[in-house]
Amino acid sequence: MHKESELRPPLILGDKTWHDITEDVCRPVESKANKWWWLAFSVSSAALLWWVISVSYTLGTGLGVWGLNKTVGWAWDITNFVWWVGIGHAGTLISAILLLFRQKWRLSINRSAEAMTIFAVICAATFIVSHMGRPWVGYWPLPLANQFGSLWVNFNSPLVWDVFAISTYFSVSLVFWYTGLIPDFAVIRDRAKTKMSKRIYTILSFGWVGSAKNWQRFEEVSLVLAGLSTPLVLSVHSVVSMDFATSVIPGWHTTIFPPYFVAGAIFSGFAMVQTLLIIVRKVLNLEDYITIYHIDMMNRIILITGSIVGVAYITEFFIAWYSGVEYEQYAFINRATGPYWWAYWSMMTCNVITPQLFWSSKLRENVFATFIISIFVNVGMWFERFVIIVTSLHRDYIPSSWAMYHPTWVEAGIYIGSIGLFFTCFLIFARVFPVIAMSELKTIIKSSSEGEKKKAAKHSNKSESHA
Amino acid sequence: MSASPKKFVYGIFNDDEVVLNAIGSLRKKGLKVKDVISPFPIHGLDHELGLDRTRISICAFIYGMTGMSLALLMIWYMNIFDWPMDIGGKPSYAFYKNLPAFIPVTFESTVLCAAHGMVITFLLRSKLLPGVEPNVIHPRMADDHFVMAIQIKDDSEIANVEAQLKSAGAVEFINK
Numbered sequence: 001m002h003k004e005s006e007l008r009p010p011l012i013l014g015d016k017t018w019h020d021i022t023e024d025v026c027r028p029v030e031s032k033a034n035k036w037w038w039l040a041f042s043v044s045s046a047a048l049l050w051w052v053i054s055v056s057y058t059l060g061t062g063l064g065v066w067g068l069n070k071t072v073g074w075a076w077d078i079t080n081f082v083w084w085v086g087i088g089h090a091g092t093l094i095s096a097i098l099l100l101f102r103q104k105w106r107l108s109i110n111r112s113a114e115a116m117t118i119f120a121v122i123c124a125a126t127f128i129v130s131h132m133g134r135p136w137v138g139y140w141p142l143p144l145a146n147q148f149g150s151l152w153v154n155f156n157s158p159l160v161w162d163v164f165a166i167s168t169y170f171s172v173s174l175v176f177w178y179t180g181l182i183p184d185f186a187v188i189r190d191r192a193k194t195k196m197s198k199r200i201y202t203i204l205s206f207g208w209v210g211s212a213k214n215w216q217r218f219e220e221v222s223l224v225l226a227g228l229s230t231p232l233v234l235s236v237h238s239v240v241s242m243d244f245a246t247s248v249i250p251g252w253h254t255t256i257f258p259p260y261f262v263a264g265a266i267f268s269g270f271a272m273v274q275t276l277l278i279i280v281r282k283v284l285n286l287e288d289y290i291t292i293y294h295i296d297m298m299n300r301i302i303l304i305t306g307s308i309v310g311v312a313y314i315t316e317f318f319i320a321w322y323s324g325v326e327y328e329q330y331a332f333i334n335r336a337t338g339p340y341w342w343a344y345w346s347m348m349t350c351n352v353i354t355p356q357l358f359w360s361s362k363l364r365e366n367v368f369a370t371f372i373i374s375i376f377v378n379v380g381m382w383f384e385r386f387v388i389i390v391t392s393l394h395r396d397y398i399p400s401s402w403a404m405y406h407p408t409w410v411e412a413g414i415y416i417g418s419i420g421l422f423f424t425c426f427l428i429f430a431r432v433f434p435v436i437a438m439s440e441l442k443t444i445i446k447s448s449s450e451g452e453k454k455k456a457a458k459h460s461n462k463s464e465s466h467a
Numbered sequence: 468m469s470a471s472p473k474k475f476v477y478g479i480f481n482d483d484e485v486v487l488n489a490i491g492s493l494r495k496k497g498l499k500v501k502d503v504i505s506p507f508p509i510h511g512l513d514h515e516l517g518l519d520r521t522r523i524s525i526c527a528f529i530y531g532m533t534g535m536s537l538a539l540l541m542i543w544y545m546n547i548f549d550w551p552m553d554i555g556g557k558p559s560y561a562f563y564k565n566l567p568a569f570i571p572v573t574f575e576s577t578v579l580c581a582a583h584g585m586v587i588t589f590l591l592r593s594k595l596l597p598g599v600e601p602n603v604i605h606p607r608m609a610d611d612h613f614v615m616a617i618q619i620k621d622d623s624e625i626a627n628v629e630a631q632l633k634s635a636g637a638v639e640f641i642n643k
Contacts, residue, residue, distance in 0.1 A: 168576075
């Protein structure tokens with residue numbers, strides 16, 4: 001068995017056995033929801049209802065019900081799309097990249113982070129659908145033979161790359177997540193009390209039995225999927241950034257965009273993981289599994305990616321001046337001092353200054369402070385996309401066409417509604433699915449749980465005193 | 468399938484290291500250890516049981532290469548052969564000149580085919596599909612118990628096998 005230093009903090013608190021993990025993870029699935037869950041569920045489904053109304057109104061009447069105009073032709077729709085896709089990135093980073101680096105602390109958080117990825121990409125997709133205005137012709141970006149003769153999609157276009165990137169990312173994330181869920185569904189299946197739940201979890205678990213060959217293949221599949229997902233996740237936000245970077249709009253036409261967007265995506269994704277998990281660990285009594293150490297580790301990632309994002313903002317500004325291009329220079333001066341200065345400085349405060357507070361280990365290990373800062377980061381990253389998109393567009397080359405963008409209630413409804421959609425999905429997930437990858441977590445109990453570490457320490461003390 | 472169904476004695480263990488160490492010692496005594504069912508992957512179990520290395524990653528590579536070739540073929544046909552377009556004074560007349568712009572879609576298609584092909588192969592090879600009825604030998608075999616399957620010829624062997632399993636650390640026996 002792999003031995004681990006006693007100095008490393010335990011990843012599972014208390015003296016847990018394998019059976020305790022099963023009990024603790026299955027409890028939310030097997031018990032009835034409390035009134036707090038129902039309250040949260042009602043609020044988020046009410047928001048979801050607002051989404052349905054706003055999207056129906058948009059599709060029924062036309063995109064004119066949004067606040068877009070001739071100058072600002074892309075605003076909240078694409079802001080929210082990029083924001084949601086970015087949030088999704090943390091889940092893949094945790095489950096794929098941390099798997100390749102053999103970081104054991106991923107095991108308590110990967111399942112819920114991957115669920116977050118999937119729901120976030122669904123939310124992003126709703127903006128693609130609604131901003132088309134006519135979603136019934138949504139198949140146009142697909143490479144299909146069509147009624148216009150041999151007119152194919154243009155594979156030189158980043159928007160076509162995006163179609164491939166997002167759909168691959170969504171479907172591969174879903175498959176990765178589901179493969180990990182199969183053994184855990186089998187655990188719930190074997191414990192099911194009623195005929196109905198036995199039936200449901202038998203179907204969901206695909207008849208899984210943990211034979212040696214199955215586990216051997218399972219581990220290989222997980223490893224290869226992690227290896228495939230790692231470049232995939234880095235490519236997705238790079239491609240999203242190229243939607244902007246390959247254009248000729250000052251403020252968008254920036255070669256720094258791909259790495260800058262990827263860092264920002266991981267930054268915002270981890271902030272969302274923190275926001276969700278701080279609530280989940282409390283509500284579902286999982287504080288022994290999602291420990292302060294886990295929160296600290298995620299805060300370190302927020303600190304480093306936040307710093308990368310900060311450096312990117314400053315580099316962008318410097319290069320705009322250094323380029324000597326007047327239009328480029330004006331785009332950036334206008335960002336910081338023009339009519340949208342408040343958006344720019346909200347972004348700078350939330351994304352550059354607040355994460356720097358995490359240099360203090362006291363704040364990193366403080367649950368309340370982490371929660372507040374994670375909200376700041378979520379807000380800041382939303383403003384980042386808004387600033388990049390709207391401030392670059394609203395004052396274009398001819399001053400006579402300069403305009404301001406004002407969102408309407410419909411756009412607000414779609415945005416808040418998408419948050420409702422996200423939380424509705426997540427709340428259902430927390431009651432029906434095992435929120436911790438228990439089968440995988442059981443593999444580290446002997447090396448990394450508090451109880452086993454204490455036993456090992458006692459043992460080594462004894463052998464020292466004998467010597 | 469053979470005419471007479473195979474008979475097994477199942478030894479139930481409650482520790483991963485005990486079950487791992489038991490395989491070698493029981494085999495030395497002539498027992499046919501066929502499989503170990505565990506609630507989580509045990510490191511080194513496949514080696515101890517003498518299983519072949521899984522070739523599923525080779526499959527993934529082949530699926531990935533297929534995905535890449537299909538994507539390149541599709542892009543070449545649509546944008547170069549069938550309907551070349553002149554965009555911004557940069558005509559798509561030669562495949563190799565446009566290749567850099569075709570990399571993203573080619574890459575995504577490679578990953579798409581590799582990932583889905585591999586997972587579908589995994590599910591089919593392991594006979595995992597919705598509706599498959601699992602063979603649950605012990606109610607806690609997915610929770611915290613380990614099941615070792617020993618193949619026997621006839622019922623006369625049961626007593627001996629159980630005694631051997633007990634000495635190797637098994638806590639319970641089931642024979643079907």
